[in-house]
Amino acid sequence: MNAATVMARCAALDVHTEVPGTITRRYATPALAGALREVEGWMREAGLETRRDAVGNLVGRYAGTVAGAPALLTGSHLDSVPDGGRYDGPLGVLSALSVVERLAARGERLAFPIDVCAFADEESVRYGTTYLGSSALAGRFDAEWLERRDQDGVALRDAMTAFGADADGVAEAALAPRSVLAWIELHIEQGPRLERADVPLGVVTGIQAQERRRIIVTGTAGHAGTTPMDGRRDALAAAAELVLAVERAGRDTNGIVATVGTLSVEPGGINVIPGRATFTIDVRHPDDDTLAAALTEFDAAVTRVAGERRVEVLQTVLSADRAVPCDEGLRAVLAAAVRARSLPVIDLASGAGHDAAALHRLCPVAMLFLRCAGGVSHNPAESIEECDVAVALDVLEHAFRNLPPGARR
Amino acid sequence: MNAATVMARCAALDVHTEVPGTITRRYATPALAGALREVEGWMREAGLETRRDAVGNLVGRYAGTVAGAPALLTGSHLDSVPDGGRYDGPLGVLSALSVVERLAARGERLAFPIDVCAFADEESVRYGTTYLGSSALAGRFDAEWLERRDQDGVALRDAMTAFGADADGVAEAALAPRSVLAWIELHIEQGPRLERADVPLGVVTGIQAQERRRIIVTGTAGHAGTTPMDGRRDALAAAAELVLAVERAGRDTNGIVATVGTLSVEPGGINVIPGRATFTIDVRHPDDDTLAAALTEFDAAVTRVAGERRVEVLQTVLSADRAVPCDEGLRAVLAAAVRARSLPVIDLASGAGHDAAALHRLCPVAMLFLRCAGGVSHNPAESIEECDVAVALDVLEHAFRNLPPGARR
Numbered sequence: 001m002n003a004a005t006v007m008a009r010c011a012a013l014d015v016h017t018e019v020p021g022t023i024t025r026r027y028a029t030p031a032l033a034g035a036l037r038e039v040e041g042w043m044r045e046a047g048l049e050t051r052r053d054a055v056g057n058l059v060g061r062y063a064g065t066v067a068g069a070p071a072l073l074t075g076s077h078l079d080s081v082p083d084g085g086r087y088d089g090p091l092g093v094l095s096a097l098s099v100v101e102r103l104a105a106r107g108e109r110l111a112f113p114i115d116v117c118a119f120a121d122e123e124s125v126r127y128g129t130t131y132l133g134s135s136a137l138a139g140r141f142d143a144e145w146l147e148r149r150d151q152d153g154v155a156l157r158d159a160m161t162a163f164g165a166d167a168d169g170v171a172e173a174a175l176a177p178r179s180v181l182a183w184i185e186l187h188i189e190q191g192p193r194l195e196r197a198d199v200p201l202g203v204v205t206g207i208q209a210q211e212r213r214r215i216i217v218t219g220t221a222g223h224a225g226t227t228p229m230d231g232r233r234d235a236l237a238a239a240a241e242l243v244l245a246v247e248r249a250g251r252d253t254n255g256i257v258a259t260v261g262t263l264s265v266e267p268g269g270i271n272v273i274p275g276r277a278t279f280t281i282d283v284r285h286p287d288d289d290t291l292a293a294a295l296t297e298f299d300a301a302v303t304r305v306a307g308e309r310r311v312e313v314l315q316t317v318l319s320a321d322r323a324v325p326c327d328e329g330l331r332a333v334l335a336a337a338v339r340a341r342s343l344p345v346i347d348l349a350s351g352a353g354h355d356a357a358a359l360h361r362l363c364p365v366a367m368l369f370l371r372c373a374g375g376v377s378h379n380p381a382e383s384i385e386e387c388d389v390a391v392a393l394d395v396l397e398h399a400f401r402n403l404p405p406g407a408r409r
Numbered sequence: 410m411n412a413a414t415v416m417a418r419c420a421a422l423d424v425h426t427e428v429p430g431t432i433t434r435r436y437a438t439p440a441l442a443g444a445l446r447e448v449e450g451w452m453r454e455a456g457l458e459t460r461r462d463a464v465g466n467l468v469g470r471y472a473g474t475v476a477g478a479p480a481l482l483t484g485s486h487l488d489s490v491p492d493g494g495r496y497d498g499p500l501g502v503l504s505a506l507s508v509v510e511r512l513a514a515r516g517e518r519l520a521f522p523i524d525v526c527a528f529a530d531e532e533s534v535r536y537g538t539t540y541l542g543s544s545a546l547a548g549r550f551d552a553e554w555l556e557r558r559d560q561d562g563v564a565l566r567d568a569m570t571a572f573g574a575d576a577d578g579v580a581e582a583a584l585a586p587r588s589v590l591a592w593i594e595l596h597i598e599q600g601p602r603l604e605r606a607d608v609p610l611g612v613v614t615g616i617q618a619q620e621r622r623r624i625i626v627t628g629t630a631g632h633a634g635t636t637p638m639d640g641r642r643d644a645l646a647a648a649a650e651l652v653l654a655v656e657r658a659g660r661d662t663n664g665i666v667a668t669v670g671t672l673s674v675e676p677g678g679i680n681v682i683p684g685r686a687t688f689t690i691d692v693r694h695p696d697d698d699t700l701a702a703a704l705t706e707f708d709a710a711v712t713r714v715a716g717e718r719r720v721e722v723l724q725t726v727l728s729a730d731r732a733v734p735c736d737e738g739l740r741a742v743l744a745a746a747v748r749a750r751s752l753p754v755i756d757l758a759s760g761a762g763h764d765a766a767a768l769h770r771l772c773p774v775a776m777l778f779l780r781c782a783g784g785v786s787h788n789p790a791e792s793i794e795e796c797d798v799a800v801a802l803d804v805l806e807h808a809f810r811n812l813p814p815g816a817r818r
Binding site for chain 1: 490491492493532533534537598599600617619621629630631632633634635636637638639643645646648649650652653656659660665666667668669670671672673674675676677678679680681682683684689691693727759760761762784785786787788
């Protein structure tokens with residue numbers, strides 16, 4: 001199996017979308033279920049033994065030759081952000097499957113089993129969780145998430161039931177550390193550095209620290225025509241100041257990225273002063289302490305705005321992930337595989353979060369980045385080259401064959 | 410019939426709501442249909458001849474003694490903002506009905522017919538129109554509104570059909586100016602001035618000029634973790650600056666009120682830089698030129714933000730209403746009625762828009778304001794006193810009896 005097949009399969013998943021004409025595939029939707037079914041079919045054709053776990057992750061196993069050997073986990077996720085791109089997630093799943101298909105075509109097995117993972121939720125845009133799918137494998141699924149509600153008021157627990165998952169069985173999805181050798185994932189870079197360096201692949205050094213919060217600003221609703229400006233407690237105006245404070249916290253410190261991606265207003269009438277504004281923040285930096293300092297700067301802005309505007313500001317931390325270093329030994333294996341293809345080794349820190357951030361609690365993790373056009377991601381314009389995928393398949397296969405037996409910590 | 414009945418009927422309409430536990434009654438919803446049916450029942454019990462026009466307004470006629478005499482129009486609206494109050498609208502409808510019931514109880518008729526109007530849409534929060542209900546009577550209904558869509562994508566035309574209204578018959582709802590004597594409306598003040606003056610009623614001098622716009626900011630969506638701060642074209646951050654510019658335009662000029670009541674973000678993922686932000690502005694002042702100057706100040710901010718942030722900003726004027734003076738003759742009649750009740754005459758400009766702004770194209774208009782607790786409106790805490798309503802019923806009846814035959818312009 002080759003890169004053309006990987007490209008074609010990524011494209012074939014486009015039809016599994018919540019919003020026709022876009023790629024929108026959030027957790028526990030019929031669109032995601034369709035994508036999982038399709039990939040499950042390809043896995044079975046390749047002779048993998050497939051299973052679904054309690055959160056709906058799909059795992060296809062290619063058996064090894066040594067009985068009881070811990071498994072190599074590899075793959076990525078099949079969910080997407082709203083109106084996202086074709087390769088963020090599916091590339092890693094389908095490349096891993098393609099490498100296994102090469103082995104199977106030659107009737108070749110490695111010492112250890114290979115588990116190709118297609119996680120049901122990594123973007124976590126529906127419930128504001130983080131790495132919902134891989135967290136379950138890592139035994140890090142937070143049971144409190146089950147009561148969270150999406151924007152339509154559907155609780156996660158109920159969404160899982162409708163999806164055929166098992167909210168009460170999540171604990172059983174956790175893998176025993178002794179059963180897992182490592183996690184290796186191929187993912188698009190989602191940044192411009194490989195393109196600028198004119199190199200198809202990079203070896204990831206680690207995943208940056210990241211904190212997400214929900215912020216609710218409460219003021220007083222009132223009539224837009226009769227409430228004088230100086231008598232107002234306008235929740236949206238206060239939120240607007242905080243949106244700019246988030247941006248400033250990002251601009252003030254080199255390497256910080258800080259984003260307000262969602263904001264909603266209540267009551268939401270054209271002639272009603274907003275009584276409540278709810279938004280989220282997402283702030284990241286490769287270093288834990290630098291991230292904490294930026295958030296402290298934001299907290300100071302919250303205190304100031306709440307005081308000046310006489311509004312209440314309630315902050316809830318949705319997730320707080322410390323920086324995750326990739327495993328030195330696995331990085332060396334990936335670097336050797338890159339050199340074996342006569343390519344320079346580019347080391348890259350990951351700007352985005354990935355399932356490795358959840359899985360490093362379970363096993364050593366490593367990642368390979370593939371260049372994407374303009375660094376564009378989370379966007380329909382996401383684009384990669386087939387010839388780069390061909391290189392990635394060679395590098396992955398080389399790395400799989402050369403995993404040290406001592407990859408386990 | 411008395412003030413207690415008016416209070417009880419206002420309360421009885423609470424159950425007609427889209428969202429139980431709140432008062433939310435937007436145009437062409439089952440909740441509004443329920444309120445209209447209930448009021449129609451009370452009108453018929455009082456012996457009024459009722460009809461519905463093409464946009465769904467309810468009119469109950471109490472006949473006069475002179476054949477062909479132009480009718481006094483009176484009443485208000487039954488729709489509400491989301492999570493609004495009990496009296497904004499219904500008070501005017503049910504007080505007008507109560508005055509007619511007094512006349513009917515005595516078997517008394519005036520020279521002219523009295524048309525008690527219950528408009529189906531004044532707040533216009535669902536379609537961003539203005540005075541949709543009374544505009545139809547005034548022959549000012551804009552046929553382009555029919556293609557507008559609400560937040561669920563339902564076109565006004567389709568909403569009207571589902572409501573039993575007649576989108577293609579709207580032109581026929583227009584009244585002939587010669588058939589109308591005047592428009593007189595009782596409404597809660599929605600401001601604090603009468604309460605501060607310790608007086609139950611005020612005579613409205615006019616309705617302020619008002620402009621509403623929809624503003625769409627388009628930047629570039631991108632990954633929140635991998636797009637450096639200096640490479641961003643964040644639509645929400647740009648919108649946040651403009652929200653604060655609207656507020657500043659209001660604060661800079663005495664008497665201006667300027668509000669951003671709605672704002673939404675696309676794609677709307679917690680980890681996606683917003684590519685688009687859409688919001689509305691509502692700016693008002695009693696003087697046309699002062700309003701125009703404030704909007705010019707805002708336009709300058711738009712130009713600056715669009716340039717600095719390299720985003721596109723598209724402004725669409727949803728409505729632009731010039732200041733509307735109340736009729737001098739009708740104001741004198743109302744003032745005399747207030748004095749006849751041994752009360753001081755308080756002249757007030759209306760901070761809010763009202764149906765009179767649409768109807769003054771059809772006939773002379775006048776309004777009476779009733780004090781409300783704390784000036785609070787568009788809010789569940791809206792509150793009035795029954796004793797004030799009793800005064801208002803006396804004043805309205807006195808005014809109706811003393812309308813000059815020459816009230817028509």
